[in-house]
Amino acid sequence: DAGVTQSPTHLIKTRGQQVTLRCSPKSGHDTVSWYQQALGQGPQFIFQYYEEEERQRGNFPDRFSGHQFPNYSSELNVNALLLGDSALYLCASSLVGLRDSYNEQFFGPGTRLTVL
Amino acid sequence: GQQVMQIPQYQHVQEGEDFTTYCNSSTTLSNIQWYKQRPGGHPVFLIQLVKSGEVKKQKRLTFQFGEAKKNSSLHITATQTTDVGTYFCAGPRGSQGNLIFGKGTKLSVKP
Secondary structure: OOOEEEEEEEEEEEEOOEEEEEEEOOOOOOEEEEEEEEOOOOOOOEEEOOEEEEEEEEEOOOOEEEEEEOOOEEEEEEEEOOOOEEEEEEEEEOOOOOOOOOOOOOOOOOOEEEEO | OOOOOEOOOEEEEEOOOOOOEEEOOOOOOOOEEEEOOOOOOOOOOEEEEEEOOOOEEEOOOOEOOOOOOOOOEEOOOOHHHHHHHEEEEEEEEEOOEEHHHHHEEEEEEOO
């Protein structure tokens, strides 16, 4: 049973560029959440996707966008990169039915993004 | 806005000593979750507490949820070098399911 996978592992970009990060959820999970974790901080919620739609969004600018595919995998896109976007980007999957539930989230290994 | 705070930020202990980290929320939580992140790793779910005053144990780890469901603690008895890492508490944001994480407590254990 594969856990949450993310690609790439590391990425180096320059200011102004665009980046796409990918995530495959744990088998059987239908919901994907994205978090940004700056060095020495706790993860901060970016957004959550369920049934191919953005279900919830944290306090992040529109430069951050995402997508969920029919197979539940997801992408995080960041446009016009800033130095401050350098962080570990974590994908977490969970199983959320029609009624909100607060099940544990399974985190992937993350993508370390460095913006120069 | 809703906040989750953790203290201390860092804790250095000698192997065999006990360790406790405290978590406080600005709002009442429906549940609280604890995660452990090893150096260079990703957060790994430890436990979820739901009931007021709930206490759960996992071997040397004891988790407690406050009566008012606004605070929680994690206590490790007789720490080992394998306990090294950052411990995060996290609570759901309002009625939504996404999590607000504390800044974590980084535990180092000297052998």
